[in-house]
Amino acid sequence: MGKVYFGMIQSLDGFIADSNRDLKKLYASYTPHVGIPAAMENTGAVVMGRHTFDMAENADAYADHYEYQVPLFILTHRPPAKHPKENERLTITFVEDGIESAISQATEAANGKDVLVLGASTGQQLLAAELADELQIAIAPILLGKGIRLFDGLEEHEIHLEKLKTFETAQQVEVWYKIIK
Template sequence: MGKVSFGLIQSIDGFINDRNGETRKLYASFKPNDVILATWENIGAVVMGRNSFDGSEDQDPDAYADSYEFQVPLFVLTHRPPEKHPKENENLTITFVTDGIESAIRQAKAVAKEKDVVVFGANVGQQLLRAKLADELQIAIAPVLLGQGLRLFEHLEDLEIYLEKVRTIETEKQVEIWYKVLHE
């Protein structure tokens, strides 16, 4: 069975967006190399929060079917599914999950089969870590200091999570560190 991995790109000072909620400065340096692209081939499903799914206000939800980098089933954790269901295609389906992170991961693992499930979004990732459902943590570090914004690991003050470094991948402008989550 595949792994459940939580991954995001953050600034060197730990923010996943800037003071205005934008992520462009972080992703400006992201250029996946062959190693990263090879790991993407083993992704069988994506779980994300509604904020990540909605992205910016000018993003059309139908665009996922046309241009999202992971053409696999998407599971969007939310309290408020949209009135109009977004466009899908033969590879990318969208399921809005309203009954919690455990349900979203269970559904994603079922469709991913032997492939990996990747989780995006700070809040959903924090829920994943709290529920002890993460097998790996993948952190890309962008070469920027933002000073303010949303921190990746906010609201986990009462947890101690131990990690073991699995690998480090260097791209032209950034570093990705992959950790195994050690469950006690």
């Protein structure tokens, strides 16, 4: 059975975007590591928030260019008027009834593979609902000082972690944690 994991890149001081909601500075030093192909191969569905989904310049591009060619589940209060392009592997479902429903639908679609969750707000909802099995955090070599924090809104939730593995590149570290339930 697959796991549900939340993965993000953040600055060393805990921001996933600068104060203009820009991610470019975080990815400037990003280099894929040896664990990426296996993680991608084991991912059977992706859940993301609407803001993360809308970061693509053209929603139809997901079907042609997105690295995860699997079913996508977009957590939103406002589905688009026009449904984006899909293909035989990548389908797009807009989920309006909460994180629990999105994870349930994605787990079923993943058919025993992992479910990756992306986006700060969506990840915060996932962690608050105690639906995540693992947490994957890549740390970019930058201090942003301000912006959007990865773990805001979780002040009432104490989450215990156990380190599973670490990957290092020349510029960054990525740590995978098991969430202790």
